[in-house]
Amino acid sequence: DGGITQSPKYLFRKEGQNVTLSCEQNLNHDAMYWYRQDPGQGLRLIYYSQIVNDFQKGDIAEGYSVSREKKESFPLTVTSAQKNPTAFYLCASSIQLAGDEQYFGPGTRLTVT
């Protein structure tokens, strides 16, 4: 089955720790994205990547970092500099950066205490 996987579904961390969220796709998509969703809110773009070894900041990149060493993988690190890291994190991919439908993973719910 082709699709996007995110793991784990739920993640708990102590304040001050960095944490990396996994996102893998086997759709052979060039573009990948990370969004954050807070309760009752829409999605906000954190980072996106058009091709391997390239990525750009989205609307709320502060306190986050990404890498794109392989086409199928786009991990997101939530650093200790992120002031409010508790949220639902969604990864998506599309064939190309512009114009194509984005396919979303199931999400990771991160709780930092």
Next chain:
Amino acid sequence: DAKTTQPTSMDCAEGRAANLPCNHSTISGNEYVYWYRQIHSQGPQYIIHGLKNNETNEMASLIITEDRKSSTLILPHATLRDTAVYYCIVRSWGKSSGDKLTFGTGTRLAVRP
């Protein structure tokens, strides 16, 4: 991307048509209307998109007014599994510095038995 306005919530009876409106009065000529939905705690799911003609697929129909300032998503025979938050998004087509889906707060549709 142009801003969209949707009702906060709606409900309809199971088996009846659900008509979800969206206003996008500032839409420009090259912007498409996209619809996604999100079932609780899952990633958003693409439903349909269109430019100016009405569109239909296996999930829904999209009716866009002639002036393109508003549109309606129609689920012809709503089921309980259609209960979700529905997002109307206006999106430019083509390469840009940051192609992204800008999600508002959407319409929470409740399908009643």
